[in-house]
Amino acid sequence: MTQTSDRRERTRIERYDAASIEPRWQARWDELGLHRTDLSDTRNAYYLLTMYPYPSGDIHIGHWYIKTPTDAIARFQRMHGRNVFLPIGFDAFGLPAENAAIKNRVNPREWTMQNIANMRRQLRSMGATFDWDAEVVTCDPEYYRWNQWLFLKFLEAGLAYRAKSPVDWCPNDGTLAREQVEGADRHCWRCGAQVEKRELDQWYLRVTKYADELLDFSEIEFPDPVRIMQTNWIGRSEGGEIVFTTAASDHHPGGEEIRVFTTRPDTLFGATFMVLAPEHPLVERLTAPDRRTEVEAYVAKAATETEIERLSAERDKTGVPIGADAINPVNGERIPIFVADYVLGGYGTGAIMAVPAHDERDFSFATRFGLPIRRVVAVPGTEDEPMAAAYVAHSADEVLVNSGEYSGLSADEGGRRIVEWLARDGRGRPAVTYRLRDWLISRQRYWGTPIPVVHCERCGIVPVPEADLPVLLPDTVDYAGSGVNPLTRDEAFLNVACPSCGGPARRETDTMDTFIDSSWYWYRYLSPHKADEPIDTDMAEGWTPVEQYTGGAEHAVMHLLYAREFTKMLRDVGLVQQNEPWRRVFNQGQILGLDGERMSKSRGNVQDPDELVSRYGADTIRLFLMFMGPWDQGGPWSPTGMGGVHRFLNRVWTIALDPHGVEPGDPDAGRLPAGESEAAAAIALRRAAHKTLRVVTSEYESFKFNTMVAHLIELANTLMRYRGTAIAGRPEWDEAVRLLLLMLAPAAPHITEELWSRRLAATGRDWSSIHRERWPAVDETAAVDETREVPVQVNGKLRDKVVVPAGIDDAELQRRVLAAPKVVAALAGRQPDRVVVAGGGRLVNLVVRS
């Protein structure tokens, strides 16, 4: 070819222009109903769930990072004949809407609905195949009424109850969320007032009932870290509950029981003091008159601290003696009682026996207060050694010492026997404790689901009858410049006739934790408008547990655990028949701003996707987000590299539409690689295509999108090398291009649809969409390599590589390795002492001593 004809070839085809093709195909997919799922057909049901977004108004590239690979999974599964259901909705209740309302005097509903409208538009611009017919918006009464309905069912079943519980309280702004308490001095973020604790009557769900069941992960496939974190969060501990009694003193007759939980009943003889949590009810009663001032001051101070501070193993232990003693049930010893903040009221019994010799926290406390440390577990021969730290290690030959008749027994056996002994006369029993607490669902806020109960002067707490649901949130809301829940001032909302006696009553003003909303929304997607029940039981039976759930790792313990608890509650009131909500969960990483912080409008580090869409098109962004790293990793956002992915799509465009053109710049353009025949090149291209198909298929299945894209780029680069040669006219070329487009289709749906339509228009074949094609099958015979390269090491160092036929045996491989020139040089006449042929001949290591 002459240079002039080259130039003509180059300019002949039009350029890839995403903006002109993407909206057209999105409209076409809507017409085709690509995204709509026939839920009545459950034969090949594949329920793909992505965590629904909070409509914060901070719409940023992070949403694309979460959603577009999920869409690729949906399209990939559809190409495998699965009936995929990919719904979307909005987690629309919550604190940010109220903050915006207080600050800018906008109505939370209006603020939320505006954000939702904008997010809908943006989510559509991704080209994602969400089934919008199934959309759920949690602040819609059509949704939250069922939170209320479910609450009533739980109340009836004894799964909901009311108890006192402390909140962080600001005198001006009411209850504060953790993020609204600022600084070491714990002041209110809005008014700066000192935050205090206040005890309120609040609603709980009895989820600890499921603690043991939640530790069983056999029906749910979590990433290992999530399973481990949930296991630790539930925190099952086995041990004993031991009854200590108080000793008589000047101010107290004694004989009062103090129950403690311990995981180490074997160390009971080493208990030299006792500690009550500041919240423990006995503190008030047992404190000696001359200790009262100091104890009360300490208790008040502890109330201002966070649990994280109190549990810190690093800081110095604090506490005060209350001026009373307890009696150790195993030896009748009087031991002093302290109150200290490192013991929590909400864990175990809120009281501990302190064994400084065998517990690190007790040891540092005892050291600080000069309390006796008595060793009761030791490896024989070491029992009299001085202790510089608590001995907590477990060793097979350690035994109990200084423990009366139990001395000499192993710790396990001794502990068991001590509990058995105490149990005989009711002074102890084997016991299990969990770190998991019941779920506090009350929120003193407006923007949430009203808890459907009424407080009647005569009848007490009365559930709202089912027929009266929903209890609607009033639309007009006046915050009056304060964070205090406006429902508490809304007389029209508050005043109601008691459903039981008809007398005057007040509505409950607390609303529900928004984690309630997110604990069952995937069931509602299946029947979002069902008017008589929250969940369509038949539909749930056919479509759930959800096949695959994707979402952020930041939800590992809270949302992902609450939802499991809730599912078990739904099961126990007869609404679903399954134990777990989802079969498999994948946690993708989080996209941070360039500054490494979470993206938010207030930080000014958000990347607006609209701008990128108009510059590169949705396909480039989708592909770049998948390519930038492993999906479970996330990381700081940087658009550097977007151009590389865009160039790749340009090459795909060129390959598909202009196979015979050549570019200037390559001196060998239009010629096959030196020494490669046309037949050999055709086989090589076919091999590359099918090897790519094999690896790309498994990468889609395991969500390894970054290497999936890398492999597609490699195949495109291979095709580019053959462009303009005789290969480009052969069926192997057409097959490779066809496979490339099919493999790329789930990730870059618009450009592949465009190229597919153009290629098929030329052939006259009947088609509707590349996204309705079947995923191609690997031709394994085409994917086989004829030769392979074997690296050769001498003493673990790479010295040479030999190319050998694929089917060679080890003896022949060794012969060739030892004949390789660089190997001969490296051996320098020495004989290898050992020849290691690794992993079926993948590598050879020659070991030479001396």
Add this chain to the structure above:
RNA sequence: GCCGGAGUGGCGGAACGGCAUACGCGGCAGUCUCAAACACUGCUGAGGGCAACCUCUUGUGGGUUCGAAUCCCACCUCCGGCACCA
């Protein structure tokens, strides 16, 4: 502090007991162009050497192994969660 995760070229990352740095970005050189842009081709971890080639390198320090980025122990740094942000 506790629980979980991650540290690899100038940058994003690949390899996860067997060739460290695939793929991409950036950089350098070139083809095309009057020129630029686009596109395309080649080179590109560090140090040494004219070269063939040699030495070093996966947060730090130890260990296991014929062989370690990968497994084990200790430490450092960063990220997520810690129950009222979602």
